[in-house]
Amino acid sequence: MTNTTVFRIGGDLEVRRIGYGAMRLANAPHERGGMTAPIWTAPTDRAESVALLRTAAGLGVNLFDTADAYALGANEELLAEALHPHRDEVVIATKVGVLRPSPTEWITHGHPAYLRQQAELSLRRLGTDRIDLLYLHRVDPAYPLAEQIGALGQLQEEGKIRHIGLSEVSVAEIEAASEIAPIAAVQNMYNLAERGHDPVVDHTAGRGIAFVPYFPVARGEFAADGTPVAEVARELGATRTQTMLAWLLHRAPNVLPIPGTSAPDHLAENVAALELRLSEEQFERMS
Structure with a gap:
């Protein structure tokens, strides 16, 4: 499969296929690791975080x-x-639909009025009059899907958001949402070790919907010495992280990984993976 380096979200927002997930830029640097990081306060190393984001934009x-x-x-x-200096050159995606009453709680809340209110607040914080891509962070079973997607559709009609996305959804939910408003992107957890959303990757690829895997790099034993990941990395002269990102890029042309890091060297490593090419044999061996 050809690994093109760009994809058009919604048919018109052209992005390079390795993005940046900013979630971890919060709290103190030592608090950012693991699945239970609080993501609760602004980063204590704000100047370094700003510089890192600008470096990312500078890397393309x-x-x-x-x-x-x-x-x-x-x-x-x-x-x-x-x-801000790059605003006309970048796409910023954000999400609404999750409450944070404490550092350890992430609670789905999809009341349509709440979703619209949070979008208004996001517009203010982002300093823009239109959000490029707004995801429903989670589908809330307490409210009809039509009302949740309808709230985002209303914002789109008002010109306040450009495209609508969904996060952590099934093929059935994508199909149901698509009957209410156009869906431009889906963001689910997916990597070499977490393949439960393979059907979603295939479904979105067939419909030109961006698939944005978060936590895109598998950790631990999956990439240890002697594994197919390690072998292919050696063959490519690349790091194991780069090789796993290259696998995602090869998986389907609509896949847009968003690895996050607060280290400039890791950032450069991730971005460089865009230039790697796997052979079909290497891809199948890793798969």
Whole structure:
């Protein structure tokens, strides 16, 4: 499969296929690791975080991902500050639909009025009059899907958002949502070790919908010495992280990984993966 380096979200927002997930730019650097990181306050190393985001843009990254729930909106404010000089060159995606009553709680809330309110707040924090891509952070079973997608559709009709996305959804949910409003992107957890959303990748690829895997790099034993990942990395003269990102890029032409990091060297490593090419044999061996 040809690994093209760009994709058009919604048919018109052209982005390079490795983006940047900004969620981890919160709290103190030592608090950012693991699946239970609080993502609760603005980063204590704000100047370094701003510099990192600008470095990413300088390296050609033009898809940045955030959410209103990340550090209670401080993450959006950070991106607005950092990317202001590049605003016409980048796509900023954000999300609404999750409550954060404490550092350890992430609670789905899809009341249509709440979704519209949070979008208005995101517009203010991002310093823009239109959000490039707004995701429903989670589908809330307490409210009809038609009302949740309808709220985002209303914002789209008002010109306040350009494209609508969904996060952590099934093929059936994508199909149901698509009957209410056009869906431009889907963001699910997916990597070499977490393949439960293979049907979603195939479904979105067939319909020109962007598939944005978060936590795109598998950790631990999956990439240890002697594994197919390690072998292919050696053959390519690449790092194991780069090789796993290259696998995602090869998986389907609509896949847009958004690895996050607060280290400039890791950032450059991730972006460079865009130039790697796997053979079909290497892809199948890793798969």
